[in-house]
Structures are given as structure tokens and as C-alpha cells.
Amino acid sequence: MLALPSDTLLPLLPMASLLTSPIGVAHYLVVGAVLFTAGIVCMATKRNLLGVLMGVELVLNGANINFVAIGSPYLRGDAATLGLDGQLMALFVIVLAAAEAAVALAIALNFYNTVGTIDVDRASQLRG
Amino acid sequence: MAVTLNRALDALTGWLVGSIGDDAACGYALAAILQAGMLLNLVAISGLVFIWLERKIAGRIQDRLGPTRTGGRFGWLQTIADGLKLLCKEDLMPGKADWLLFRLAPYIGLAASLSAFLALPFSGMPHPFVAQRLDVAVFFVLAVLGLEVFSVILAGYSSASKWSLFGAMREAAQVVSYEVPLGLCAVTPVMLAGSMDLVTIGDAQQGGFWNWYLLHSPFAFITFGVYFTCATASVNRAPFDLAEAESELVGGFHTEYSGLRWSLFFLAEYGSMMLVSLLAAILFLGGWHGVLPLGLGSGGWLEALLGTGIGGYLGALLGLVLLLTKGLLLVIFMMWARWSLPRLRIDQVMTTCLKYCTPIAAVCFLGATLWQASLPNGLLLRPYNAELLRAQAAGPVATPPADVLIVDTAGGRP
Amino acid sequence: MIWHSFFFALFAALACGFALAVVLTSNVVRMAFYLVLSLSATAGLYFLAGADFVGSMQLMIYVGGTLVLLIFGVMLTAQEEFIRISTRPAEVALAAMVGLALLILLSSAAFRVPAWRGDTPAERSLALTPQTVGPIAMALLGLRVDQAPPTADSPPNDRPGYVLIFEIISVHLLVVLVGAAYLARGRIGANSLVRQDPSQPASDLDDLADADPSGSELLEASQTLDSPAETGA
Numbered sequence: 001m002l003a004l005p006s007d008t009l010l011p012l013l014p015m016a017s018l019l020t021s022p023i024g025v026a027h028y029l030v031v032g033a034v035l036f037t038a039g040i041v042c043m044a045t046k047r048n049l050l051g052v053l054m055g056v057e058l059v060l061n062g063a064n065i066n067f068v069a070i071g072s073p074y075l076r077g078d079a080a081t082l083g084l085d086g087q088l089m090a091l092f093v094i095v096l097a098a099a100e101a102a103v104a105l106a107i108a109l110n111f112y113n114t115v116g117t118i119d120v121d122r123a124s125q126l127r128g
Numbered sequence: 129m130a131v132t133l134n135r136a137l138d139a140l141t142g143w144l145v146g147s148i149g150d151d152a153a154c155g156y157a158l159a160a161i162l163q164a165g166m167l168l169n170l171v172a173i174s175g176l177v178f179i180w181l182e183r184k185i186a187g188r189i190q191d192r193l194g195p196t197r198t199g200g201r202f203g204w205l206q207t208i209a210d211g212l213k214l215l216c217k218e219d220l221m222p223g224k225a226d227w228l229l230f231r232l233a234p235y236i237g238l239a240a241s242l243s244a245f246l247a248l249p250f251s252g253m254p255h256p257f258v259a260q261r262l263d264v265a266v267f268f269v270l271a272v273l274g275l276e277v278f279s280v281i282l283a284g285y286s287s288a289s290k291w292s293l294f295g296a297m298r299e300a301a302q303v304v305s306y307e308v309p310l311g312l313c314a315v316t317p318v319m320l321a322g323s324m325d326l327v328t329i330g331d332a333q334q335g336g337f338w339n340w341y342l343l344h345s346p347f348a349f350i351t352f353g354v355y356f357t358c359a360t361a362s363v364n365r366a367p368f369d370l371a372e373a374e375s376e377l378v379g380g381f382h383t384e385y386s387g388l389r390w391s392l393f394f395l396a397e398y399g400s401m402m403l404v405s406l407l408a409a410i411l412f413l414g415g416w417h418g419v420l421p422l423g424l425g426s427g428g429w430l431e432a433l434l435g436t437g438i439g440g441y442l443g444a445l446l447g448l449v450l451l452l453t454k455g456l457l458l459v460i461f462m463m464w465a466r467w468s469l470p471r472l473r474i475d476q477v478m479t480t481c482l483k484y485c486t487p488i489a490a491v492c493f494l495g496a497t498l499w500q501a502s503l504p505n506g507l508l509l510r511p512y513n514a515e516l517l518r519a520q521a522a523g524p525v526a527t528p529p530a531d532v533l534i535v536d537t538a539g540g541r542p
Numbered sequence: 543m544i545w546h547s548f549f550f551a552l553f554a555a556l557a558c559g560f561a562l563a564v565v566l567t568s569n570v571v572r573m574a575f576y577l578v579l580s581l582s583a584t585a586g587l588y589f590l591a592g593a594d595f596v597g598s599m600q601l602m603i604y605v606g607g608t609l610v611l612l613i614f615g616v617m618l619t620a621q622e623e624f625i626r627i628s629t630r631p632a633e634v635a636l637a638a639m640v641g642l643a644l645l646i647l648l649s650s651a652a653f654r655v656p657a658w659r660g661d662t663p664a665e666r667s668l669a670l671t672p673q674t675v676g677p678i679a680m681a682l683l684g685l686r687v688d689q690a691p692p693t694a695d696s697p698p699n700d701r702p703g704y705v706l707i708f709e710i711i712s713v714h715l716l717v718v719l720v721g722a723a724y725l726a727r728g729r730i731g732a733n734s735l736v737r738q739d740p741s742q743p744a745s746d747l748d749d750l751a752d753a754d755p756s757g758s759e760l761l762e763a764s765q766t767l768d769s770p771a772e773t774g775a
Contacts, residue, residue, distance in 0.1 A: 026659050029649070035580070098607055102722040108615055157545070271601035281613055300610055
């Protein structure tokens with residue numbers, strides 16, 4: 001069903017020699033991709049409102065890993081000309097995620113108090 | 129210290145194995161194991177001593193003797209006897225408990241308490257005894273210390289007992305609230321030293337007690353009081369031990385625990401008591417420097433007598449003893465407070481934090497800033513001012529922001 | 543063996559493994575716990591990338607603040623029937639397919655750039671302590687000291703840094719603080735909002751106002767709330 005060209009997975013081969021070769025940005029990006037995908041799937045499948053919120057947190061962390069990795073002089077050597085832009089972006093994301101979680105949690109508790117459930121599929125009063 | 133140890137261990141493994149890898153893998157592994165083992169033993173042994181000490185102090189405060197039977201006249205071996213008893217007890221778990229979280233919760237607390245010691249230095253600049261010197265050490269220690277709350281929350285939730293859950297809810301509210309004034313208080317020494325590195329902060333207070341940040345200004349003095357109150361609350365000690373209030377909640381979050389798991393909670397608690405006390409000693413009480421200028425550091429009589437190598441190392445060891453003494457005194461003060469003050473109600477706990485500690489800490493931070501700005505050399509005798517000291521403190525770390533600013537605005541960049 | 547790579551592998555495995563565990567488990571308390579472990583391992587990855595301030599911030603704010611709040615919310619709402627809410631198998635299968643495709647796409651794209659594969663070892667040392675606090679603080683105050691200016695004769699404050707964003711975020715946090723406190727005030731605010739809704743019959747609303755949040759009355763109230771919407775649709 002998923003017809004992959006044969007060389008699609010070839011670039012993943014460096015993962016095999018993980019312990020003996022130095023780490024590059026790409027390894028970090030793969031971790032970020034896993035967290036991002038897990039977050040997306042979590043947001044799509046969970047019916048618990050707080051589970052959806054956890055998916056959002058995972059997505060934000062996946063993005064943060066990418067920011068830090070691409071700005072890191074440890075991983076890129078002299079090619080990293082971003083300075084601290086990556087880290088600063090990650091900081092802003094962390095702070096805004098805290099704000100987002102506070103508001104989302106307040107909404108969730110309000111929803112729970114009003115409707116008596118935490119299942120998002122039953123939040124259908126506005127459907128018309 | 130880590131660098132010295134790595135070199136020595138690399139030489140040793142090179143001699144044993146014949147050759148070492150290009151990344152000195154064996155040396156790093158051995159150094160890491162050695163340092164982690166030392167820190168683990170520090171926490172465990174001080175836990176043993178503190179439990180005995182607490183029972184003795186409680187006894188004396190309540191006009192009785194405390195343990196006297198096991199191990200001689202003073203009951204030295206009481207903790208070990210207690211430990212043996214706890215080992216032999218049955219490991220119970222409630223039938224409705226979430227088995228994974230119930231079993232994991234004590235280890236989380238212990239891991240958080242132990243890993244905060246990674247960034248805590250025990251001596252100053254020529255030979256800093258620290259497992260991993262971090263540029264953000266203050267922040268790191270406070271952050272890791274804040275993770276201990278998960279242990280209590282998960283223990284309380286997974287026990288499937290209403291007493292445990294009440295304890296966990298109280299603990300969550302309390303710890304999260306008290307982190308705010310705690311951080312505000314810890315910022316004052318950071319601001320005064322111009323660095324978040326604990327080694328730099330400690331070394332900026334050398335040369336006698338009049339250079340300690342405790343006596344920097346009246347504001348810093350009050351800040352220390354607020355810090356210590358909040359630290360007591362954040363490690364969940366009396367009079368803030370609402371989470372385990374035995375008069376109302378049976379045992380609080382550890383009602384359902386028994387045996388070794390129960391004792392792990394207490395090892396974690398004593399570990400974090402030690403940690404916040406040592407942190408207070410470094411931030412406000414001069415760290416590894418003596419009450420009077422003892423000349424143990426670089427350029428002192430010890431180095432002149434024995435050379436910079438052995439003399440400096442010996443001075444660092446004496447500094448470690450000084451720091452541990454200060455930490456021990458603060459821990460004893462915490463125990464004194466525990467057996468003297470009645471436990472607060474939950475609303476009083478939150479009022480203390482949000483209506484008193486936080487505003488006082490904020491005002492004191494502002495006051496200390498203004499004091500430092502208007503009297504940069506202090507009111508008392510301050511032969512060491514911070515700028516001079518930072519220039520002296522050689523080493524790869526400690527690029528103070530102020531210097532960066534000066535260089536930058538001068539336009540002398542490449 | 544390179545310790546940097548070893549610890550990267552360890553923390554990456556922890557982060558990814560527990561992220562998958564968050565997706566796969568249906569118990570919401572376990573999910574929160576796995577999320578804590580995943581995000582803590584992510585902080586370890588930040589330390590390994592030389593971003594120790596970001597790593598500490600992750601531990602302090604994300605794990606120590608946001609997730610404690612989240613677990614607080616989970617504990618407040620995790621009544622018997624809401625701990626496990628299962629999803630239909632078809633939805634799970636669809637989400638897994640989409641997720642797998644996305645993952646393959648993203649990770650193969652990551653290794654397409656040769657300079658990012660880490661084959662050419664950069665100058666790095668495990669013993670070197672990164673210094674990021676000072677430059678980050680200066681950047682937030684509006685001075686970039688970590689980057690060379692674009693041209694040699696450009697003025698020192700050519701790159702103005704992040705002072706505006708910093709201010710905006712500060713104000714934003716204040717607004718969020720007030721807003722979240724207002725929203726979470728309890729049922730007084732919620733009911734006054736519902737009362738203004740003219741399409742709802744008043745009897746339901748009175749039930750709702752008197753309902754105990756943890757009792758069975760509330761469930762009945764919510765079902766009566768649901769029913770007119772479904773008949774309307």
C-alpha cells in the first residue's frame with residue numbers, strides 16, 4: 001500500500017552505527033519527528049481532553065528538539081551560525097506552552113464541571 | 129575535580145589495559161562511577177546520621193533521652209537497627225493500587241533528590257569538587273529539586289486510598305506554590321555574584337563572614353530567612369508537612385507504604401533537606417569559606433607551605449568540611465523548628481506562601497538590587513568586591529554578562 | 543564507544559519510547575506519568591546538545607510546572623469511568639497509518655542533508671562547559687553578543703535581539719494568569735455563561751447548578767443536556 005522507493009530508508013542506515021559514530025543534527029531531527037508524530041497521533045486518537053493536551057505537549061517538544069539541534073554548535077561545529085536563536089526559540093516555546101497548558105487546563109476543568117465528563121466526543125452542544 | 133580525576137583514571141586504565149580510546153571512554157566511565165558513588169554515599173550516610181540525630185534532638189526537646197539502647201550509650205546504631213527491621217517487613221500493596229506507579233513512586237523521589245547533587249560544588253576555585261560544573265547550577269538544582277513532587281503525587285494517587293490522595297493534593301499545591309518565592313530568593317545571590325555558577329557564587333563570598341551575602345544588606349538578610357522558610361516548605365518538612373499530617377491523614381501520601389519502599393521516601397526527604405541546606409550555605413553563608421579569612425584558598429598560607437598542588441587540594445578538603453558543617457547546622461535548625469513549631473493548616477500554608485513569602489521576596493530582591501547599585505562596595509568592610517574577584521577567578525567558565533556588555537558596546541568585536 | 547553518542551542513544555530511546563507509551567496506553571494517569579519521563583529525557587537531550595539553560599528550563603517549567611499542573615488536572619477529573627476512555631479500532635488503525643507515513647517522511651528528510659548526518663565530526667568536547675546564560679540574558683535584554691555582526695562597520699546593536707518578544711511574552715503571561723484564574727473559578731462563571739443561552743430550557747440549568755460535580759446527578763444532568771442537541775441534529 002505504501003510504495004516506498006528503495007532508497008527512502010537508505011539514509012536511515014547511519015542509525016545502525018549509533019554508538020561508534022558522532023551524533024549529527026539528523027539524529028536529533030529523527031527524535032523530534034518521533035515525538036511530533038506521537039503527539040499528532042495522540043491528539044487524533046485520544047478522547048480524554050487531557051490526553052489531547054498531552055499530545056499538544058509532545059508536538060511542541062518535538063519542535064523544540066529541532067530548534068535546539070539546528071542551533072547547536074555542538075552538533076554542527078562551525079556551520080552553526082544561528083548563535084542562540086535556536087535556544088531562544090525553544091525558551092519562548094516552553095514559556096508559551098506553560099501558558100497554553102494553564103488555559104487549556106482551566107477550560108478542561110470548566111468543561112468537566114459543566115458537562116460532567118472529560119470525553120471530548122460528548123462536547124457536542126454547539127453542533128446545532 | 130572531574131578533569132583531574134579523568135586524567136588520573138585515564139592514566140590508570142591506560143596502564144592497565146594498554147591503550148585508551150580516542151574519547152577516553154574508560155576514564156570517563158570510571159570517573160562517573162566514582163563520583164556518583166561518592167555522592168550516593170554522602171546522601172545515604174548523612175541520611176543514617178540525620179535519622180539518629182533527629183531522634184536524639186526530638187528526645188532532648190521533649191525532655192527525654194531518645195535512643196539509648198542499640199550501639200552504646202548514645203544509641204549510634206539505632207538507624208541501622210531500624211533499617212534491618214524495615215528490610216524484614218512485608219512489602220504490602222493495596223489491592224486496587226496501580227501497581228506500576230505504586231512501585232515506582234519511591235524511586236522517583238530518591239532519583240530526583242540524588243541527581244540534584246550532581247551540580248552541587250563542595251569546594252572553591254583552584255580545585256572545585258563538583259561532579260559536573262554547570263553554568264546554570266543554581267537553576268538546575270532548583271529544577272531537579274522540584275521534580276521530587278512527582279514521587280509524592282504518584283504515590284498518593286496510585287495508593288487508591290483517600291488519605292493518600294488528600295496528602296498528594298496538598299503536596300502538589302504546596303510545592304508548586306513555594307517554588308516561586310524559593311526561586312525569587314535564590315536569584316538575589318545570583319544577581320550579586322553575576323553568575324548562576326555555584327562555584328563562582330561561593331568564591332565571591334570569600335574572606336570572612338562580613339563578605340557573606342547574608343550580611344550584604346538588610347534585604348539579603350531577610351531574603352535568607354524567606355529562602356529558608358520556603359526551602360523547609362518545599363522539602364516538605366514540619367511545620368509544612370501537610371502531606372503526611374498524621375493527626376488528620378493517618379500517614380498522608382505514604383499511608384499504604386511499608387518496609388523498604390517507605391524508608392526510601394525518607395531517604396529522599398533527608399537527601400533534599402541536606403541539599404537545600406548546602407545550597408543555602410553556598411548562596412548566603414559563604415559556602416566553603418571560613419567565618420574568618422582562614423587563607424585556605426589560592427595564595428593562602430597553606431599553599432605557601434605545601435605548594436599549590438597538595439596545599440591547594442588540602443585547602444579544598446578543609447573547605448568541604450566547612451561547607452558540610454554549615455549544612456549540618458542548618459539541618460539541625462530545621463529539626464529544631466520541626467519539634468518546636470506546630471503544624472500549619474493548609475490555608476495557612478498557602479497564605480504564608482502567596483501573601484507573605486512571595487511579596488517579601490520580591491521586595492527584598494528589588495531592595496538588594498538597589499543597594500548593590502548604590503553601594504557597590506558595601507557598607508561594611510568589603511576588601512573583596514565582586515568585580516575584582518571575577519577577574520581573579522581564572523578558568524573557562526565565568527564570563528560575566530557585565531564584561532560581555534562592556535566588550536560589546538566598545539565595538540571591539542571582530 | 544563515544545559516550546556522547548551513547549547517552550544520546552539512551553535519552554533518545556527513553557524520549558521516543560515513552561512518547562509512544564503515551565500514545566499506546568489508554569489509562570490517563572499512566573499517560574501523564576509516561577509524558578513526565580519522556581519530557582525529562584528530552585531535557586537530557588538538550589543538555590547533550592550544549593543547551594544547558596534550555597534543559598534546566600525544560601525541567602523547571604515544563605516538567606516541574608506544566609506537567610504537575612496537568613497531573614493535578616488528571617487527578618481532579620479521573621473518576622472511575624474516565625480513567626480509561628478507549629478509542630475505536632478503526633480510528634487507531636487510521637491514525638497509526640498516517641503517523642507512520644509522516645514519521646518515515648520526516649526522518650528520511652532529516653538524513654537527506656549530508657551536513658546534518660554528523661559524519662564530519664565537529665569540534666566538541668564533553669569536558670567543555672557550555673556558557674549560554676550570559677548571552678541568552680543579553681539577547682533577551684536586546685543585545686546579541688553571540689553573533690558576529692553582518693558587516694564589520696555595523697553598529698553594535700545592529701541585531702536588536704529579543705527584547706520586544708520578551709516584553710510581549712511577559713504581558714501575555716500576565717493575561718494568561720488572570721484569564722486562567724477567571725476560567726477556573728468554578729461553576730459560578732460557567733453557569734452564568736450557560737444561563738445567557740436562550741435556547742436551553744431553564745429546568746436543565748437549575749439541575750446543572752445544583753449538581754454535585756462528583757456525583758451521579760451530574761451525569762444525569764449532562765445527559766439531559768446532550769439530548770436536545772442530538773434531537774436537533
